[in-house]
Every structure is written in structure tokens, then in C-alpha cells.
Amino acid sequence: MGHFTPAFRLLGRYNLLALSVRRLSRPSTRSAATMSPGNRSAPSIPVSAAEAVKEETHLIVGGLKIVDRWFQVPVDYSCPDGEKIRVFARSAINNKDNDGGVTGGKQPICVYLQGGPGFECSPPKSHPLTEFYLGKGYQMLYIDQRGTGLSSPIDADVWMKGCTVAEKVQRLKMLRADNIVRDCEAIRKTMLDDKEKEEERKWTVHGQSFGGFCAVTYLSFYPEGLKEVFTTGGMPPLVNNPDAVYDRTYRKLQERNAVYYRKYPQDVKAVRRIVAYLKRDPVVLPSGGTLTEGRFRDLGLAFGGHGGIDTIHRIVQRAVNDLDCYDGFTYKLKQMIESQQSFDVNPIYALLHEACYCQGEPSGWSAARRLPPSLQSSSDEDPILFTGEMIYPYMFTDYSELSKFHELADPLAYEKAWPALYDVDQLKRNEVPVFAANFIDDMYVAYDLSRETVATIQGARSFDTNVLHHNAVRAKTWAVMGELWKLRSGEVD
Known part of the structure; x- marks a missing residue:
């Protein structure tokens, strides 16, 4: 995983x-x-x-x-x-x-x-x-x-x-x-x-x-x-499909978000500021992909490993510093973000991630279907939560190389004839x-x-x-x- x-x-x-x-x-x-x-x-x-x-x-x-x-x-x-x-x-x-x-x-x-x-x-x-x-x-x-x-x-x-x-x-x-x-x-x-x-x-x-x-x-x-x-x-x-897996891993993801914001409480406002900026003006990354709100929140994938929370804090800190200095993002920051996201160079990860749980049943975009309300939106007071090891349809648009596989994503998500594993x-x-x-x-x-x-x-x-x-x-x-x-x-x- x-x-x-x-x-x-x-x-x-x-x-x-x-x-x-x-x-x-x-x-x-x-x-x-x-x-x-x-x-x-x-x-x-x-x-x-x-x-x-x-x-x-x-x-x-x-x-x-x-x-x-x-x-x-x-x-x-x-x-x-x-x-x-x-x-x-x-x-x-x-x-x-x-x-x-x-x-x-x-x-x-x-x-x-x-x-x-x-x-x-x-x-x-x-x-x-x-x-x-x-x-x-x-x-x-x-x-x-x-x-x-x-x-x-x-x-x-x-x-x-x-x-x-x-x-x-x-x-x-x-x-x-x-x-x-x-x-x-x-x-x-x-x-x-x-x-x-x-x-x-x-x-x-x-x-x-x-x-x-x-x-x-x-x-x-x-x-x-x-x-x-x-x-x-x-x-x-x-299991025969990922639904039961995501119901559990989403809970762990929310726990890790809580750990992140307890460790770096200043990042609550910082992340909200970054997301507001990206909603106004999505950033084109060096590879040609687009840094949208969703792609930025994908960085939470790192929360599951030793040192991951600190890594994302450093990115958030640099992003806020860039906004303070230039009201925009530097090349260095864009490169740092891309280095954390390997979907473009490892497309199988996105294409078959949900399918690796499937036996005779489709995944049907399981991660998107099981997405908890707390990760879908937040009030002005609540922290914006990062996502984790989940694959969403927008990834096949926001990631430049992954977008070339866009036409394969739905057929794989709705495929039923998966052999037993x-x-x-x-x-x-x-x-x-x-x-x-x-x-x-x-x-x-x-x-x-x-x-x-x-x-x-x-x-x-x-x-x-x-x-x-x-x-x-x-x-x-x-x-x-x-x-x-x-x-x-x-x-x-």
C-alpha cells in the first residue's frame, strides 16, 4: 500500500x-x-x-x-x-x-x-x-x-x-x-x-x-x-471489495489528521489559507499537472509513515511563506509537492489500487463513495482534513501523466470479473x-x-x-x- x-x-x-x-x-x-x-x-x-x-x-x-x-x-x-x-x-x-x-x-x-x-x-x-x-x-x-x-x-x-x-x-x-x-x-x-x-x-x-x-x-x-x-x-x-477497508482506514485517517493539528496547531489557519488560494487560482506544477484543493489534500498520504506529519508541515510552512512573500508559489515548493506524489510515475498504483481488494465484485470508486462528511467540507472554524491512501476520480484529471489513463479509470472501477486472490x-x-x-x-x-x-x-x-x-x-x-x-x-x- x-x-x-x-x-x-x-x-x-x-x-x-x-x-x-x-x-x-x-x-x-x-x-x-x-x-x-x-x-x-x-x-x-x-x-x-x-x-x-x-x-x-x-x-x-x-x-x-x-x-x-x-x-x-x-x-x-x-x-x-x-x-x-x-x-x-x-x-x-x-x-x-x-x-x-x-x-x-x-x-x-x-x-x-x-x-x-x-x-x-x-x-x-x-x-x-x-x-x-x-x-x-x-x-x-x-x-x-x-x-x-x-x-x-x-x-x-x-x-x-x-x-x-x-x-x-x-x-x-x-x-x-x-x-x-x-x-x-x-x-x-x-x-x-x-x-x-x-x-x-x-x-x-x-x-x-x-x-x-x-x-x-x-x-x-x-x-x-x-x-x-x-x-x-x-x-x-x-474481502471481496474495498468498502469495509475504507470504512476503517478513513477513521484512522481522521485520527492522524487530529495528531497533525495537535502537533502543529498553527497549521489549521495555514492550511485554510492555502486551500482558499488554490480555490481562487489553481497552480500549474512543473510536470504540467494542476495543484487543486483535492490534490493538495492528497498530501495526507504521508501521515501514515514515520516522519510524514513533519514532512507535510514543512510543505505547509513553505507554502505560507511563499504566499507572504509573493502571493504565489515558488518552483521549489511545487517540486517539493510533486516529490511527495508518485501517481504520475507509478500509474498502476492509481489504476489498480481499489482493484487489489476485488474478488468477483466491482470497487465502484469505493473511496469516493465511502468518503465521510468530515472530509467533504469544513466550516470556517474546523480544520481542513487531508486525505490518505485513497483514489478519487479527479486524480485522473489533476495529475498530468495519470490523465492519459483517464479513459481506463471508469471501466476498471466498474469491472466485475475479478478472479479470486x-x-x-x-x-x-x-x-x-x-x-x-x-x-x-x-x-x-x-x-x-x-x-x-x-x-x-x-x-x-x-x-x-x-x-x-x-x-x-x-x-x-x-x-x-x-x-x-x-x-x-x-x-x-
Whole structure:
């Protein structure tokens, strides 16, 4: 779900108050019960090994061997001989292990599934999980999910030229977790199926946010390829559409707005002044998009991560300073705002965000339909509230690159034929070790629904805390992973 600027260092020690480890044994009673029979038990599609296209190896200062790999896989796994796309994966291996083997190393592989949907992986050296897992004896494999990064990326100007809207919608439907997981399984077979021992043919998966959703899809349909699974802020709600999710995340969003204005009470008047200015004179941003009131309020997406509230305050402070000095916005401010909003460079995030919850039902612009009155308007006395990780129709006008996908937004929002993403019956008889970090105050992933999913997955164990936020795997890596490793080792208190 949310995507944040990396935080590379964990400073000091954190007092994890209200930190608890829970093994939830009761099956889900709300979410799983609402699943239609067709979604409760869906057959998996057979997956063949991916075709290795090319490989490049280089060394990075700091003791890392990098192996870049490109694979060719079917667009549609139900038509394995049909059109193909590329999927890119990057291995990060301790430089001392330079055996030249097909996996680039002898250590067990941990696959990192990126948050999103629609984001590529960052370079291994920039992700603190690399250091953590390498220190535990693993090698890392960072896969750019199909349609992102170097994996046949989606771009308005070069993607599917000359195709109809219906054809583009069908292609976008192939970019969800079900096919992301099939890509992973195809790559696993290419890299590991020649191993002698069964355990060596399996790998570990770590899913952050949306990557955790993918990991649970993996558990549902291809558990035979998995040795163990870790999720951080990524236990998906087992629902058929996003309505129940937004009802909960809107409440968390309002709580985070309250925290913001308590910390920076002067920003109540400042934000009201900025919004009044934008209503009179919307600002053209460097990319060509328009900074409207709605787009300005979109900045609240950052509230869900460590440091996000302070980041938005600095933008508000600079905006008011610009208005004081010039009665207008400087280029620097416009650039700062654009740097916080990645919809233009990651269009899948907007196009498929609501669809990543859909199983046999349309989203119907869920976030817009479930918008609480307090976020729709405010009196002269009330603070203007920011929005969060929600997608609204106006975004396909206000964002310059996203506007090029405008004709696809409605067909995707009202599409009904979404395949199942989870097999609840399989999850109930799961045998793969699963360790989840759930954040009680998560603004993006509904905590109570995450707990229900943990309870549904047989044998899953969770670490739950109210002092860490959604991006803790980057911002406070050792605080999160240290607790998950205690679960893995069987430590209890």
C-alpha cells in the first residue's frame, strides 16, 4: 500500500510500549464469512519455469555481489503459449560467496515483494532489509512486479499503442497479485527446481504492505514453493471489495489528521489559507499537472509513515511563506509537492489500487463513495482534513501523466470479473510458517481485518504494536525484524 521515502538508519532504542505478540487461533468470522463460495476455494493455474533471457553480474562497494536477471513469462498463464512479457529480478549476495552458480550463491533466497501496487524495487543497498537478511545468512532477490521498473513497465506514451480501451483494461487486469505470484513461482522453478533436496527448492518470501497481500495469495495457490513467509503491514483483509477497508482506514485517517493539528496547531489557519488560494487560482506544477484543493489534500498520504506529519508541515510552512512573500508559489515548493506524489510515475498504483481488494465484485470508486462528511467540507472554524491512501476520480484529471489513463479509470472501477486472490480453505490448512507484523494504528491496512486474516491462516503468528507505523520496515527495521525473528525462533514471554 503506502510508499515512502526510505529511512536508512535506526537511531537509538525504541520503547515498544503496548507491544504484544499474539497467536490468534480462532478463524476469521467477518471477512472470510463474506467470501462468495467461488472465492473460498479457487483452483491454481499450473505454472511452468520462466525463460531466462539474460543475466548481468557486478560488484558494489560494501561487499555486495549483484546479479541482474531478466525472465520471459506469459501475459496470461491460462494461455502459456500466448504473448510474453519480461520480468526483472535482482539478487543481492554477500560478495564472499562468489561460486558462480545458477543462483549466484549458495545461501537460501529471500524474495522481497514490494509495497504498492505498482512500485518497482529500490536498489538493494538502499533497503535496510538487505543488511538484515544477509546478516542472517540469506541472499536477497528483489523482483520488479510486472508492469513496474524493468518488468515491461506501463507507460502512457509507449504502452499498448493502437489498442482499444477494452484491450488495455484486460491487460491491466493481468497485473494484480495473482499473476505477480505466478511470475514469482515461474522464476523460482527456473532458479531452484534443479536442486537436489526438496527444502532447497523452496524460498522465503518477505512481503511489505501490498507485497504482503501477494504473499498471502502465494500461500493460497502455490504454498509448495514456500519455506516461510514474513509480512510487515501486509496482512490483507479477506474481502471481496474495498468498502469495509475504507470504512476503517478513513477513521484512522481522521485520527492522524487530529495528531497533525495537535502537533502543529498553527497549521489549521495555514492550511485554510492555502486551500482558499488554490480555490481562487489553481497552480500549474512543473510536470504540467494542476495543484487543486483535492490534490493538495492528497498530501495526507504521508501521515501514515514515520516522519510524514513533519514532512507535510514543512510543505505547509513553505507554502505560507511563499504566499507572504509573493502571493504565489515558488518552483521549489511545487517540486517539493510533486516529490511527495508518485501517481504520475507509478500509474498502476492509481489504476489498480481499489482493484487489489476485488474478488468477483466491482470497487465502484469505493473511496469516493465511502468518503465521510468530515472530509467533504469544513466550516470556517474546523480544520481542513487531508486525505490518505485513497483514489478519487479527479486524480485522473489533476495529475498530468495519470490523465492519459483517464479513459481506463471508469471501466476498471466498474469491472466485475475479478478472479479470486485468496483460497480461504487452503489458508485454514496452511503448513508454511508465517510471521506477521501488524501495526495497530496503520493508516493503510485495516488492523482488525489483518488480525482476522492471521487467525484464518493456520499456524500464523503475529507481532502487534501501536508504536510503529506502516513504513517501519524501512524506518525502524531492527525494531520490526527483531520481533519477527523472536517469533521465528519460537521465543515467548
